[in-house]
Amino acid sequence: MRGNRRIVLCAAGGMILLCLIYYIEISHMCVEGNQLLINEVCSNNFSTGLKDQYEDCDWIELYNPTNETIFLGDYYLSDDRKSLNKSKLPDQYLDAGEYFIVYAKGEEGNQEFDLNFRISSKGEILYLSKGDQMIDQAEIPALETNVTWSRMEEEWAKTQSTAGLSNQGAVVISDKQVEPPCFSKQGGFYNEKFFLEIDGNGEIFYTLDGSEPDCNSFKYTGPIEIKNISTNPNAHSMRTDLSTVSQFIPDELIDKVVTIRAVCADEKGNLSDTVTNSYLVGHQEESAYREVYTISLVTDPDNLFDYEEGIYVLGKDYDEYMLEDGSKEDDFWIPANYRRRGKKSEREGHIEIWDENGKEMLKRQIGMRIHGSTTRGSLQKSFSIYAREMYDEKGIFDEDIFGQGEEIRKFFIYSDRDDSKLKHILSQRLIVDRAVETQEFIRCNVFLNGEYWGLYSLAEVYDEYYFQNNYGIEKDSVEIHEGSTPDSITEFLSSNADLSPDQLYEELSELIDMQSFIDYYGSMIYMDDWDWLPGNARCWRSITKGMHEKQDGKWRWCVWDMEGAMNAYDRNTFQSGNEMCWENDPVVKELMKSEKFRKDFVISFMDMVNHNFEETHVLMEIDEALSEYEASYELNKVRYFENRETGKYFDAVKEFFVNRKDKAITYLKEEFDLLSDPVYFVLLCDKENAAEFHINTLAMDKDCVFWQGLYFNDYPVTLSVDKIESGEQFLGWYSDSGELLSTELEIEIEMGNETKVVHAKFAE
Numbered sequence: 001m002r003g004n005r006r007i008v009l010c011a012a013g014g015m016i017l018l019c020l021i022y023y024i025e026i027s028h029m030c031v032e033g034n035q036l037l038i039n040e041v042c043s044n045n046f047s048t049g050l051k052d053q054y055e056d057c058d059w060i061e062l063y064n065p066t067n068e069t070i071f072l073g074d075y076y077l078s079d080d081r082k083s084l085n086k087s088k089l090p091d092q093y094l095d096a097g098e099y100f101i102v103y104a105k106g107e108e109g110n111q112e113f114d115l116n117f118r119i120s121s122k123g124e125i126l127y128l129s130k131g132d133q134m135i136d137q138a139e140i141p142a143l144e145t146n147v148t149w150s151r152m153e154e155e156w157a158k159t160q161s162t163a164g165l166s167n168q169g170a171v172v173i174s175d176k177q178v179e180p181p182c183f184s185k186q187g188g189f190y191n192e193k194f195f196l197e198i199d200g201n202g203e204i205f206y207t208l209d210g211s212e213p214d215c216n217s218f219k220y221t222g223p224i225e226i227k228n229i230s231t232n233p234n235a236h237s238m239r240t241d242l243s244t245v246s247q248f249i250p251d252e253l254i255d256k257v258v259t260i261r262a263v264c265a266d267e268k269g270n271l272s273d274t275v276t277n278s279y280l281v282g283h284q285e286e287s288a289y290r291e292v293y294t295i296s297l298v299t300d301p302d303n304l305f306d307y308e309e310g311i312y313v314l315g316k317d318y319d320e321y322m323l324e325d326g327s328k329e330d331d332f333w334i335p336a337n338y339r340r341r342g343k344k345s346e347r348e349g350h351i352e353i354w355d356e357n358g359k360e361m362l363k364r365q366i367g368m369r370i371h372g373s374t375t376r377g378s379l380q381k382s383f384s385i386y387a388r389e390m391y392d393e394k395g396i397f398d399e400d401i402f403g404q405g406e407e408i409r410k411f412f413i414y415s416d417r418d419d420s421k422l423k424h425i426l427s428q429r430l431i432v433d434r435a436v437e438t439q440e441f442i443r444c445n446v447f448l449n450g451e452y453w454g455l456y457s458l459a460e461v462y463d464e465y466y467f468q469n470n471y472g473i474e475k476d477s478v479e480i481h482e483g484s485t486p487d488s489i490t491e492f493l494s495s496n497a498d499l500s501p502d503q504l505y506e507e508l509s510e511l512i513d514m515q516s517f518i519d520y521y522g523s524m525i526y527m528d529d530w531d532w533l534p535g536n537a538r539c540w541r542s543i544t545k546g547m548h549e550k551q552d553g554k555w556r557w558c559v560w561d562m563e564g565a566m567n568a569y570d571r572n573t574f575q576s577g578n579e580m581c582w583e584n585d586p587v588v589k590e591l592m593k594s595e596k597f598r599k600d601f602v603i604s605f606m607d608m609v610n611h612n613f614e615e616t617h618v619l620m621e622i623d624e625a626l627s628e629y630e631a632s633y634e635l636n637k638v639r640y641f642e643n644r645e646t647g648k649y650f651d652a653v654k655e656f657f658v659n660r661k662d663k664a665i666t667y668l669k670e671e672f673d674l675l676s677d678p679v680y681f682v683l684l685c686d687k688e689n690a691a692e693f694h695i696n697t698l699a700m701d702k703d704c705v706f707w708q709g710l711y712f713n714d715y716p717v718t719l720s721v722d723k724i725e726s727g728e729q730f731l732g733w734y735s736d737s738g739e740l741l742s743t744e745l746e747i748e749i750e751m752g753n754e755t756k757v758v759h760a761k762f763a764e
Contacts, residue, residue: 002661008393011674014350015238030476030627032354032398034071035070035130035135035762036061036062036064036072036075036094036128036130036135036136036469037062037063037064037128037136037149037151038060038061038062038064038126038128038136038137038151039062039063039099039118039151039167040060040062040148040149040150040151040159040161040162040163040552041057041058041059041060041061041138041140041148041149041150042059042063042143042146042147042148042149042161042163042705043058043119043121043123043124043143044058044119044121044139044143044146044147045057045058045059045145045146045147045390046145046146046181046343046346046390047146047342047343047344047346048146048148048161048163049101049103049163051101051118054639055342055343055344057103057104057105057137058103058104058118058119059101059102059103059104059163060077060101060102060104060119060126061099061100061101061163061164061615062089062094062099062100062101062102062128063098063099063100063151064095064096064097064098064099064100065097066096067096068095068096069094069095069096070094070265071089071091071092071093071094071599072088072089072092072093072094072396073088073089073091073092074101074130074131074712075088075089075128075129075130075135076128076129076130077089077115077127077128077129078117078126078127078129079117079119079120079124079126079127080127080475081125081127084127084129084132084134085129085132085369086116086117086668087117088212089102089417095182098679099163099164099165100154101163101164101361101683102114102115103115104117104118104119105118105703105764111302112230112337118139119140120194121142121143121514122142122680123141123142123143124138124140125136125138125139125140125141126140128158128641129197129718130589130703131642132489135142135255135321137157138151139410141158142391143386144263145389145390146160146161146246146390146735147159147160147173148160148161148162149162149177150162150167150170150246150415151167152167152168152170152172153168155169157172157175157343158172158174158175159171159172159173160173160276161321162705165470167196170209170403170631174270176266176270177266177272178201178263178264178265178266178270178271178272179201179264180262180263180272180273180759181198181199181200181204181220181262181263181272181275182198182199182200182201182273182275182434183196183197183198183265183275183277183654184196184197184198184199185226185279186277186360186438187276187277187278187279187296187363188267188278188279188280188283188352188358188360189280189281189283189284189289189294189354189358190226190279190280190281190282191281192281192282193225193226193227193281193282194225194226194257194281195223195224195226196223196224196225196226196260196279197223197548198220198224198262200262200264200272201264201708202265202266202267203215203219203220203264203265203266204205204219204220204262204263204264204265205217205218205219205220205262205265205369206218206220206224206260206261206263207260207261207264208258208259208260208450209259209301209449209450210259210261210298210299210300210449210450211261211300211301211302212261212274212295212302213261213262213263213274214263214271215265215269216671217269220262224299226281227258227281227282227506228281228282228283229256229257229258229280229450229717230253230254230255230282231253232253232256233253233450234249234253235252235449235451236304236305236448236449236451236754237249237250237254237451237452237453237639237673237759238299239305239313241313241314241315241322241739242313242338242379242381243312243313243314243377243378243379244318244331244332244334244377245331245332245377246378246379247379248379248640248641248645250639250640250642251640251642252638252642254337254451254452254635254638254639255283255447255635256447256450256451256452256752257278257279257281257283257447257450257451258278258279258630258728259275259277259278259296259298259447259449259450260278260279261275261276261278261298261350262274262275264633267751271520271730273335274350276350276352276355277352278296278298278352278450280446281295281297283289284358286631287631287633288445288631288632288635289358289445290630290633291356291628291629291630292356292442292443292444292445292455292629292630292632293353293354293355293356293361293427293442293443293444293445294353294354294358294444294445294446294447295351295352295353295354295413295444295445295446295447295456295458296351296352296446296447296450296703297349297351297368297383297413297447297448297449297453298348298349298350298351298449299347299348299352299444299449300348300351300370301449303347303349303443304449309337310337310339311338311345311347311369311370311633311711312337312381313336313338313341314336314337314338315336315337315338315339316336316337316357316730317333317336317337317339317340317379318335318336318337320332320335321334321335321336323500326417329360331377331591332374332377333377335375335670336376336377336501338370338377338395339376339382339506340370340377341369341583345369346365346368346369346386347367347368347369348365348367348368348391349365349366349367350363350364350366350367351364351367351368351385353362353401353444353453353458354619360398361399361400361401362401362479364387364391364392364394364397365391365392366385366386366387366388367385367387367388367390367391367392368382368383368384368385368386369383369386369574370382370384370410370417371384371413371414371415372624373385373419373761374531374563375415375563378415378417379640380453380454380568380640381404381414381417382412382413382414382415382456383412383413383489384410384411384412385410385411385412385413386409386410386681387408387410388408389461391417395409396408396409397409397411400660401442401458402440402442402458402460402746403440404469404470406465406468407465407469408461408463408465408466408469410461410463410465411459411460412457412458412460412461413446413456413457413459414441414454414456414457414458414459415454416456416457416563417563418649419641419645419646420565420649420650420652420653421443421455421457421629421636421651422625422626422649422650422653423562423563423565423566423603423653424441424459424562424563424620425443425457425625426560426566426653427442427523427527427529427559427565427566428559428562429621430527430612430613430618430621431492431523431525431559431608431612433514433612433699434518434519434523434612435513435515435518435519435556436516436519436523436556436558437462437466437538437540437556437557437558437559438558438560439459439460439461439462439558439559439560440459440460440560441457441459441460442458442459443455443457443458443628443632443661444454444457444458445632445636452635452639453631453639454635454636454639454640455629455633455636457637460537461513461562462480462540463480464476464478464559466479466625467540471548471550471551472548473542473546473550473551474544475541476665476695477543477546477551478540478542478543479540479541479542479543479557480538480539480540481538481539481540482535482536482538482553483535483539484532484533484535484537484539484585484587485534485581485585485586485587486539486541486555488555489508489511489512489555489587490509490586492508493509493586493587493590493643499717501590501594502594502596504590504591504593504594505594505596505597506558506652508591509588510554510589511553511554511555511585512555513550513552513555513556514556514597514624515600515604516554516555516556516557516674517555517557517587518597518601518604518605519557519602519604519608519697520537520557520558520559521557521585521588521601522601522604522605522608522737523608523612523666524565524573525573525582525664526573526605526609526613526660526664527562527565527566527573527606528566528568528569528571528573528609528656529562529564529565529573529612529617530565530567530568530571530573530576530577530578530581530669531561531564531577531578531579532560532564533577533579533582533584533585534562534578534580534585535579536560536564537557537558537560538557538558538560539555539556539557539558540555540556540558541553541554541555541556564578564655566653566656567652567656568656569655569656569657569658569659569660569663570659570663571663571668572663572665572667573665573669574668574670574671575671584672593682598672599714599715601672601684602668602672602674602715603696603697603711603713603717603718604696604710605668606665606668606678606696606700606709606710606711607695607696607697607709609661609664609665609709609710610698610708610709610710610711611698611709613657613660613661613664615657615658615661619654619657619658622650622653622654622657625737626650631644632642649705663708665678669712672714674680674712674714675712675713675714676712676713676753677712678710678712678713678753679709679710679713679751679752679753679755679756680708680709680711680755680756681695681708681709681710681711681717681751681755681756681758682706682707682708682755682756682758683695683700683704683706683708683719683751683758683760684706684708684757684758684759684760685705685706685759685760685762686705686759686760686761686762687705687728687761687762688703688705688730689702689703689725689762690702690703690730690757690762691708691721691722691723691724691725691728691730691762692721692722692758693707693721693722694711694718694719694721694722695707695717695719695722695725696717696718702723703734711751712751713750713751713752713753715751715753716748716749716751717749717756718746718747718748718749719746719747719749719758719760720745720746720747720749721745721760722745728762728763729744729763730743730745730760730761730762731761731763732744732761733747733758733759733760733761734758734760734761735757735759736757736759736760739756
C-alpha cells in the first residue's frame with residue numbers, strides 16, 4: 001500500500017512539474033493584456049467571404065478588442081507552432097472594435113488579404129503571434145461547408161457566418177442530430193384531396209410558402225388537408241419588380257400546388273434537416289401535365305424576392321445603379337440583383353421532378369442560381385441547378401434524368417426567351433446527325449414555390465460529365481472552352497503566320513476536327529444565329545489520347561444558345577453579326593485562304609441545305625415539336641401573355657425556313673466566288689434496302705431509291721456505297737443514258753450546268 005502511495009505521489013509531483021514547465025513556456029510565449037484576437041474561422045468556405053474574388057477561400061476574422069488602434073503589420077498568422085512567422089499581416093491599422101478578414105489561399109498573393117497557407121477542413125490549430133511571442137491561438141475542429149468556428153462570450157462554437165460583424169447573437173449550430181419528420185404520403189400527383197399526417201420525434205413545425213421552417217412556423221397539431229389550391233390568389237406572379245423590360249400580371253388565376261416544408265425540434269430547440277414535399281391535386285389527368293415533365297422548385301422566398309439578397313428581383317443593385325447613373329439605354333443590361341453571378345448568388349433550394357406519366361424522377365436538396373445572360377433581364381428567368389455535398393451529402397445527380405444512366409453535377413431549367421419556345425430544341429434536332437455536339441432538352445412545366453411559373457426545358461450542360469457520359473472520356477481529360485476560338489488556336493495562328501495556306505490548313509487540321517468546325521459554322525450561318533460569335537459558342541477537346549475516335553486532342557464544337565437565331569431569312573450572316581461575323585473570325589480568315597477548306601465548306605453547306613434544312617423535313621420537325629407541348633403552351637400563355645396572338649411566333653419560324661434556302665445559297669455563292677448557280681444532282685437506286693449510300697457527308701437511309709439535291713459545279717459530288725446486304729451484288733454507277741460510269745464503291749461526279757442523274761444498280 002505504501003509503495004503504491006509513493007507511486008501516486010511521484011506521479012502527482014511529475015504532473016505538477018510538467019504543468020509548471022508548461023505555464024512558464026506559455027507565460028514566455030503569450031503577451032499579457034488586451035491584444036489582437038482570432039475571432040472567427042471558416043475552413044470549408046463556399047460563399048461566406050466578404051470579397052467576391054475570394055468567395056471560396058478559407059478565411060480568418062481578426063478582432064481588435066482594445067480601445068486603441070493596432071498596427072497589423074506587427075503580427076503574423078500561422079498553422080505551424082514551430083514557424084509562427086509564417087504569414088505576415090498587411091501593413092495597415094485596425095481601429096478599436098473593428099474586424100479584419102484575411103484569406104488563406106495557400107499561395108502568395110495580394111498581401112492586403114492573402115495568407116500563404118490554407119486551413120484544413122478536418123481541423124487544426126491556428127496561431128497569432130507578434131514577433132516571437134504567441135498572442136492567441138484557436139483550435140479549429142472539423143467544419144462543414146460554410147460553418148464557422150466563432151469566439152463566443154464563454155467558449156468557442158460552430159455558428160453561421162457573421163463575417164465582419166460581432167459573433168454575439170450568431171446562430172449556433174449543434175452537433176446533435178435530430179431525426180427529420182416523416183410524411184404519410186410522398187409528393188406528386190393526386191386526383192382527390194386527402195389529409196396528410198406528419199410523424200416525428202419531438203415537436204413538428206411546418207410552412208406552406210416555401211420558407212425554411214423553424215420554431216416560429218406553424219406547429220403541427222394534426223392532419224393537414226391537401227387539396228387543389230389553384231383558386232387561391234396569385235402571389236409571386238403579381239410582382240412588378242422582376243424585370244426592366246417586360247411586365248405582365250396574369251388576369252386569371254394560375255395553377256398552384258401545395259408545398260409543405262417541415263422540421264422536427266428537440267427540447268433544446270435543435271432542428272432537424274428540412275423535409276419538402278409538393279402535392280399536385282386535381283391536375284393528374286390534365287393534358288398539360290401528361291405531355292411534358294413537371295418540376296416543383298422550392299426555396300425560401302427571401303432567396304428570390306428579398307430586396308437585399310433576392311436573386312430574381314431588381315432589388316438593391318438596381319436602385320443603387322439608378323441613383324448613381326440613371327441611364328436606361330439598354331434595359332436588358334441594367335444592373336440588378338438578378339445579374340449577380342458566382343457562388344455568392346447561389347441559394348439552397350429543393351427540387352422534385354416527375355415525368356409525363358407522373359413518375360418521380362428526382363427529389364433533392366440543391367443549389368440554384370439565375371442562369372444565362374440576356375435572359376436574366378426577362379420576366380421568366382432560367383435557373384442553374386447544382387448538386388453539392390453541402391446540401392444533401394451526395395454531391396452528384398445519379399438519377400437518370402437525360403437517359404444517359406450516368407452521373408451529372410449540374411443542369412439547366414431553361415426558360416428560352418424565344419416566345420415560340422421552339423428555337424433551341426428545333427436547332428438541336430435539325431443537325432443532330434452533323435459533327436457537332438447537341439444538348440438533350442426535355443420540356444417541363446415549372447412551379448416556383450407552389451405557383452405555376454411557365455413552360456421550360458430541362459437542358460444538359462456541356463461539362464466534363466457530359467463528355468464522360470457520352471464518350472467514356474474521363475472528366476480530368478476534357479478541356480472545355482467558352483467561346484469560338486480556344487487560346488491554343490489563337491496562339492498557333494500568331495506563331496505560324498508565315499505558313500502557306502495549304503500548310504496552315506494541314507496543321508490546323510491536327511488541332512481542329514475540321515468537319516465539326518465546318519458543320520458548326522455552316523449551320524449557325526444558315527439558321528441566322530447572328531449573335532453566336534465570339535461568346536455564344538462552346539468547343540471542347542480530349543487532352544489525352546484514348547480508344548474513342550474523339551479522343552484525338554482535336555477541338556470540336558457544340559450547339560449553344562440559339563434563342564437569337566431564325567429571325568431574318570434575308571440576312572447575310574456571313575457578313576453580319578452582333579459582335580463578330582464570319583468574315584472577322586480569326587480562324588475563318590486563315591482557312592479561307594485554303595482551296596481545300598473552301599471546297600469542303602461549300603460541299604458540306606450544300607449537304608445541309610439539301611438534307612438537314614430541306615423544307616419538308618424542317619416543317620415536319622416543327623409540327624412534331626409543337627405537338628409535344630400544345631396544352632402546356634396554353635398554360636404558359638395565361639401566365640405570361642394571355643391576350644397576345646401567339647400563333648405568329650410559330651409562323652415566323654416556319655416562314656424563316658421556307659424562305660431561307662434561296663437567300664442562303666445566294667450568300668454562299670457570293671462569299672466563295674462560285675461560278676454559277678447550283679443544279680440538281682439526282683441519285684436513283686433500282687433496289688430498295690440493298691445497301692447504304694453516302695453523298696458527300698450525308699448518309700442515306702437504306703430504303704432510299706430516290707434522292708435529289710442542289711450543288712454548285714465548282715466541286716464534284718462524291719458518291720459511295722457501303723454495308724451491302726448479304727446476297728446482294730453491286731453492279732456499278734450508271735448515267736441516265738445507261739452508260740457505265742464506274743464499278744468502284746466510291747466515285748466522284750463532275751457537275752455540269754444541267755441536272756445530273758446517277759443510277760446505282762444491283763444484280764437481279
